[in-house]
Amino acid sequence: MYGKISSLWISLLMSLILFCGEIHVRAYLGINWGRMATQKFVPSMVVDLLLQNGIPELRLFQPSFNVLDAFAETNIGLGITLQENFLRNIVEQKQMDDYIHERVKVYTDQGVKFRYVYVGNEPFTKSLYMKKQFNGTIRYLKMARDALDKFNLPDVKATTPHFTDILTNVSKPSEGDFREDIKGKMLEFLDCINRTGAPLFIHIFPIYSVNLYGFDVDFAFFDNKSKFKVVDGKNTYTNLFAFIYDTLVSALAKAGYGDMEIVVGQIGWPTDGYASASEKNAERFYRGLLQYIAKKEGTPLRPNRDIDMYLLGLTDENMVVTDYGPYQRHWGIYKHDGVPKYKIDFTLQDRDIKPSVAKGTVRMPNRWCVFDGKTDHNETLVLKDYDFACAKSDCSAFGAGATCDHLSFTEKVSYAYNMLYQMGNQDMKKCKLLGATLTTNNPSTPDCDFPIEILTAEVVNSGSGLTKKY
Numbered sequence: 001m002y003g004k005i006s007s008l009w010i011s012l013l014m015s016l017i018l019f020c021g022e023i024h025v026r027a028y029l030g031i032n033w034g035r036m037a038t039q040k041f042v043p044s045m046v047v048d049l050l051l052q053n054g055i056p057e058l059r060l061f062q063p064s065f066n067v068l069d070a071f072a073e074t075n076i077g078l079g080i081t082l083q084e085n086f087l088r089n090i091v092e093q094k095q096m097d098d099y100i101h102e103r104v105k106v107y108t109d110q111g112v113k114f115r116y117v118y119v120g121n122e123p124f125t126k127s128l129y130m131k132k133q134f135n136g137t138i139r140y141l142k143m144a145r146d147a148l149d150k151f152n153l154p155d156v157k158a159t160t161p162h163f164t165d166i167l168t169n170v171s172k173p174s175e176g177d178f179r180e181d182i183k184g185k186m187l188e189f190l191d192c193i194n195r196t197g198a199p200l201f202i203h204i205f206p207i208y209s210v211n212l213y214g215f216d217v218d219f220a221f222f223d224n225k226s227k228f229k230v231v232d233g234k235n236t237y238t239n240l241f242a243f244i245y246d247t248l249v250s251a252l253a254k255a256g257y258g259d260m261e262i263v264v265g266q267i268g269w270p271t272d273g274y275a276s277a278s279e280k281n282a283e284r285f286y287r288g289l290l291q292y293i294a295k296k297e298g299t300p301l302r303p304n305r306d307i308d309m310y311l312l313g314l315t316d317e318n319m320v321v322t323d324y325g326p327y328q329r330h331w332g333i334y335k336h337d338g339v340p341k342y343k344i345d346f347t348l349q350d351r352d353i354k355p356s357v358a359k360g361t362v363r364m365p366n367r368w369c370v371f372d373g374k375t376d377h378n379e380t381l382v383l384k385d386y387d388f389a390c391a392k393s394d395c396s397a398f399g400a401g402a403t404c405d406h407l408s409f410t411e412k413v414s415y416a417y418n419m420l421y422q423m424g425n426q427d428m429k430k431c432k433l434l435g436a437t438l439t440t441n442n443p444s445t446p447d448c449d450f451p452i453e454i455l456t457a458e459v460v461n462s463g464s465g466l467t468k469k470y
């Protein structure tokens, strides 16, 4: 009798395990962690966040030693970027070998699980900021592969991520092709990664593309609120993601690589800096995207497939270059103080949950540096200090339709003064601007938050801006 009950329990347990096994999906979600911010999370805090939330993969932009240290024996898959400022100085293979040894081989031996080495970032983009693009990508990619092979690291793949502007503008995905001016280099690049079995990484910014194509913004979400559709032969596209993905698939097929593996290296929705950038829309975007990925329905040209992707990103970055728009500083799922902005279930089970709060951040005192609003100041000089404060801090919340866009000029001066003061760790010297004064009364408005910064223990180099661009 007793034995029967326990065997019943065992079979119940087994079926539960099987059931759980079934809802577990193979597609993996990783996340990007850029550190172009004045106050940064410490690496151990990030490791904790990834483990707490079940995020198995992280993409890093600068392989700083203290960050790599934190990932030993964590089983978190890591991708690191070889930045252009490093690559440009390479004249011989030995320099690449030494770097790969120091940053990858040594840490592999210490139990860091490397998955990717990204050689540069978006070398073929048309972005103004990246105009200084360099010609070496393919050469450096081969050198990185050689170095990895030398240290017997065949499972660490070397590739270079690209932005969607490597593609021509199309009205239908089947028209997909690579831009004429970069086609030759792109073919050379594809040949290189095809030989080494590395996937093609693509960065997709739906908020950018929906605007570029002039599509209904709801088409960027996955909840069928948009009446807009794109009919392409026998295929119908009801969301922007599948539209862009299949445009790339078509371009690859024309180039002779119809089966090449595609990984989405960056995708997300920002929460400020632009009219449709908000926490509400970001939650809506991710909910739809993750349901879509979990269903494994794939796209019309690649149906019933897993699509692996890295979300953009872990936290806001108040120092990042904003060449596409002010929203680029607001990709974070977490606020700079470690509090999640909205609900998202990284485990693809569509639970209605907020991710766990980062442990270990310390908020600075409730003090703000504001403009006193007196009218007897020389306006030209106030304007000068306002411009100075914005240039040295972050006024991306003033973007058209953004959260602080509606402030009066006097309030905007206060906002800019406060940002300079907070990003300068509440150093009194940063509050020495015309008409500046300290207050303990929170100047925030219902829409526009005047943030208080956190103390940070992360003092090491955060990487050059050159390759770290969103």
Ligand SMILES: *[C@@H]1O[C@H](CO)[C@@H](O)[C@H](O)[C@H]1NC(C)=O
Binding pocket: 132, 133, 134, 135
């Ligand atoms: C890249 O190559 C093109 C054409 O060969 C050349 O005009 C350009 O100056 C090169 N750029 C750099 C940064 O070397």
Ligand SMILES: *[C@@H]1O[C@H](CO)[C@@H](O)[C@H](O)[C@H]1NC(C)=O
Binding pocket: 165, 167, 168, 169, 179, 212
């Ligand atoms: C696509 O269209 C946009 C907006 O008209 C333009 O800025 C961009 O250069 C075009 N891209 C290509 C590859 O033609």
Ligand SMILES: *[C@@H]1O[C@H](CO)[C@@H](O)[C@H](O)[C@H]1NC(C)=O
Binding pocket: 191, 194, 195, 255, 256, 257
């Ligand atoms: C890509 O690699 C595969 C597998 O090695 C090979 O069969 C195929 O011919 C390659 N494609 C091209 C266009 O070189």
Ligand SMILES: *[C@@H]1O[C@H](CO)[C@@H](O)[C@H](O)[C@H]1NC(C)=O
Binding pocket: 222, 223, 224
């Ligand atoms: C949207 O519509 C498609 C096609 O009718 C359907 O398969 C899908 O489940 C719908 N998605 C949502 C979120 O309602």
Ligand SMILES: *[C@@H]1O[C@H](CO)[C@@H](O)[C@H](O)[C@H]1NC(C)=O
Binding pocket: 378, 379, 380, 381
């Ligand atoms: C304000 O300051 C500017 C720059 O120093 C100066 O040229 C201008 O005369 C001043 N205006 C007044 C009203 O004092």
